[in-house]
Amino acid sequence: MGLVADARAATRILAVWRTSGRPTAAMIRLELSSTLTTLAPYAVVAVAAALAAFVLQNDLHRVQEDGLLVIGDPFAVSLYGGVLLLSVYVAASAAMAVAREREHGTVELLAYGPVSAFSYQLAKFTSHVLQYAFLLVLLLGAYLLLAARTGLHLRPTALLAMALSIGPAAAATALSLLVAALVRRVRPTILSVLGLAFGAVGLQVAGDVLARLPAPEFHVNPVQVLRWAAFTGSSITQWLLPFGYVDRVLSVTLRGDLTGAFGAAVAACAYAVVVLILAAAALDRTGLRR
Amino acid sequence: MNRALFAVLLALLLLSAGTARSQVPVKERQFVYGINAFAWAGYAGSLSAKPSHTIYVLAGHRSMVSPRETLVYFWPITGEYRADWSGLNASVPGTLEVWKSGRAAAVLARQMYVLQYPNGPDSEPAVLYVGEEAERRYRAFVDARERYRDAQVRYLEARGRYLEALDKAVAARQHGAPVTLPSPPEEPPPFRLFSSEVHDGFLIDLPPGQYTIRVRGSDGQVIAGSQRSLVAFTHRREAVGFTIVPQTRWTVPERADEPSSTIYARRDQILYFQPFAAREYSDLAYARLANPQSAEGRSDAWRWEYTQSLAGTQLQVAGGSGVEAIPGRPYRVEQKTGEALGYEVIEPPAGQPADFAGFKVRVQGTMSLVLLDPNGRPVPGSERIVRVPHLRTAWPLGIIPLLPLTLGAAVVAWRREQFRHASRPREG
Numbered sequence A: 001m002g003l004v005a006d007a008r009a010a011t012r013i014l015a016v017w018r019t020s021g022r023p024t025a026a027m028i029r030l031e032l033s034s035t036l037t038t039l040a041p042y043a044v045v046a047v048a049a050a051l052a053a054f055v056l057q058n059d060l061h062r063v064q065e066d067g068l069l070v071i072g073d074p075f076a077v078s079l080y081g082g083v084l085l086l087s088v089y090v091a092a093s094a095a096m097a098v099a100r101e102r103e104h105g106t107v108e109l110l111a112y113g114p115v116s117a118f119s120y121q122l123a124k125f126t127s128h129v130l131q132y133a134f135l136l137v138l139l140l141g142a143y144l145l146l147a148a149r150t151g152l153h154l155r156p157t158a159l160l161a162m163a164l165s166i167g168p169a170a171a172a173t174a175l176s177l178l179v180a181a182l183v184r185r186v187r188p189t190i191l192s193v194l195g196l197a198f199g200a201v202g203l204q205v206a207g208d209v210l211a212r213l214p215a216p217e218f219h220v221n222p223v224q225v226l227r228w229a230a231f232t233g234s235s236i237t238q239w240l241l242p243f244g245y246v247d248r249v250l251s252v253t254l255r256g257d258l259t260g261a262f263g264a265a266v267a268a269c270a271y272a273v274v275v276l277i278l279a280a281a282a283l284d285r286t287g288l289r290r
Numbered sequence B: 001m002n003r004a005l006f007a008v009l010l011a012l013l014l015l016s017a018g019t020a021r022s023q024v025p026v027k028e029r030q031f032v033y034g035i036n037a038f039a040w041a042g043y044a045g046s047l048s049a050k051p052s053h054t055i056y057v058l059a060g061h062r063s064m065v066s067p068r069e070t071l072v073y074f075w076p077i078t079g080e081y082r083a084d085w086s087g088l089n090a091s092v093p094g095t096l097e098v099w100k101s102g103r104a105a106a107v108l109a110r111q112m113y114v115l116q117y118p119n120g121p122d123s124e125p126a127v128l129y130v131g132e133e134a135e136r137r138y139r140a141f142v143d144a145r146e147r148y149r150d151a152q153v154r155y156l157e158a159r160g161r162y163l164e165a166l167d168k169a170v171a172a173r174q175h176g177a178p179v180t181l182p183s184p185p186e187e188p189p190p191f192r193l194f195s196s197e198v199h200d201g202f203l204i205d206l207p208p209g210q211y212t213i214r215v216r217g218s219d220g221q222v223i224a225g226s227q228r229s230l231v232a233f234t235h236r237r238e239a240v241g242f243t244i245v246p247q248t249r250w251t252v253p254e255r256a257d258e259p260s261s262t263i264y265a266r267r268d269q270i271l272y273f274q275p276f277a278a279r280e281y282s283d284l285a286y287a288r289l290a291n292p293q294s295a296e297g298r299s300d301a302w303r304w305e306y307t308q309s310l311a312g313t314q315l316q317v318a319g320g321s322g323v324e325a326i327p328g329r330p331y332r333v334e335q336k337t338g339e340a341l342g343y344e345v346i347e348p349p350a351g352q353p354a355d356f357a358g359f360k361v362r363v364q365g366t367m368s369l370v371l372l373d374p375n376g377r378p379v380p381g382s383e384r385i386v387r388v389p390h391l392r393t394a395w396p397l398g399i400i401p402l403l404p405l406t407l408g409a410a411v412v413a414w415r416r417e418q419f420r421h422a423s424r425p426r427e428g
Helices: A002-035 A040-066 A076-104 A106-111 A117-150 A156-164 A166-183 A186-212 A222-240 A243-254 A258-286 B002-021 B132-174 B283-290 B394-399 B402-427
Strands: A068-071 B028-037 B044-048 B055-058 B063-075 B080-091 B095-100 B103-108 B111-117 B127-130 B199-204 B209-216 B228-233 B237-246 B254-256 B262-265 B270-282 B302-309 B314-319 B322-327 B329-335 B343-346 B356-362 B367-372 B384-387
Touching (some): A002 A117, A040 A068, A040 A076, A040 A117, A040 B262, A040 B394, A068 B254, A076 A106, A076 A117, A076 A166, A076 A186, A117 A156, A117 A166, A117 A258, A117 B394, A117 B402, A156 A166, A166 A186, A186 A222, A222 A243, A243 A258, B028 B055, B028 B080, B028 B199, B044 B283, B055 B063, B055 B283, B103 B199, B111 B132, B127 B132, B237 B302, B237 B356, B270 B283, B283 B302, B314 B356, B322 B356, B394 B402
Parallel strands (some): B055 B228, B262 B384
Antiparallel strands (some): A068 B262, B063 B080, B063 B199, B095 B103, B095 B209, B111 B127, B111 B199, B237 B254, B270 B302, B270 B356, B329 B343
């Protein structure tokens, strides 16, 4: 009896793989080959590497001039910038892929085959997360070359932070797929994704800058009001939007708090799964067809 | 007409400016807490007035809060409420109730206290004496101050007599008479001890946690406006922090507080390491410890505070040339004379005071440092790495970012070639 049940289960899995797994895998391959054979992702890595080179050159200049530099991780700032840049690029790229295919009607063709909204979104999600991982490897290569050339140490925690940043990048990709499923058209989709990314990061930067400005405590002061607004907005977007997860994962990992780092990465992955399901549901509701 | 209007406006403007200059702050009689909170740089005196703010104290350390009535005014320059203690400084009788999670944690009785600074005012360490000890210490301070004043008077009299004798001796020598010069009087050693007056207040020494405090008056009623939130906070981490003084830039030392921080320096650079026991606190809590009204400090940031110097130990340096234990020594900074301005750090000649004490390290490649305790064991949290970066590398750094771009261009070219290759048979 048991053998028969096992055989039935295996047959069912095989059937599911044939009907939706294979098309999904094919879509992932297609998406990867089309995105990684353009110049844009390499240009983004080049910009991230240029940012690192600029920061490290500045550090070397300080050692040269002052004779001394005490720093926790010379790559920390570059890592923040680089990971954020790659996350925003991959998120925007995923949103653009879905929105463009919907606008051009390509998705409509897929709907006649064995492709569900979920498998379509899953394919887009997986291909873009894999793309992020590939770009991360390229960026790591650039960082290793910079570290070897400058003598400024790339710490193991920085490598771990890069690996764990896949979680927040996946969350950002899932959110962009949700936006693409809801908005439909290419330009508003891209603007929405970029608006969310720069809004979240901008609020955080504004909060940091305003926190450093002196302001009287008791009298109503514009700095105080702005600081409060930025802090409140930032503390909401830190959890609602995935770009806050990038900051959380990196800062905790670079501090050496491995438990907190894995916790933040797992939270980002959970966010990605939930939002991906929402994105599939949204696409199902708004329709694969034009 | 216009000229008359202009004159009237100018007069009004000048009058209003005069009024603004002569404005005095409006003072309000209020219940306040005078706070002397323990901090590692000395006791921080502050005020908790209305609108009330949370009072922060270091857990496990003795701080004083003193309920008083005073005149409170807003000082717009610093944006803080201040007390006019000279106008009114009345003690509020009663007991202090400390509540935690809705339960009374302690009922404290009023005690006398005094703060003394053995090395002079505003210098470390500050010592808090409470109860009878406070009054005894204050009397001892007053006695010692009077003895110093008497000794100073005696010294000045003796010096007057000495100068007089010196003048007479000079005059006698001018007349050719044999002269024996008088010996100068010895000046009394400087009096450094400083003490506050004896005040009364409540001694706060609580474990970490959030509390509520309030004063219950002698009539059994809680005094209106006396309730405050109080946070007793403690450190997150302990480590050894270093102040690093480069020989060429001794006026601008760097701090290496974070145990994971790396020290980058030029080869052959001489660095002086000054170790301190350090504790990491919440930035916001520590800022509010010094001043509950402070708008500084961030809830998501941390800061290292030095608790004591660890100069009396050894620094072990391990590098390419082996392992060496460097003893701490006193050093003196001398300004270079002549056109080549700058400083020189030297070991002080006998009898000359030192400017600082530290461990002298000459940077030679990658080195690992660790502070040794008196038993020769490494002190946890004192490990640091010193590295020498490759300087003068401007142009290769600019090339590295071009590599991914080159790879991308190669991939695009390959893809086009593949496409062209695949589309050729169809064309044929």
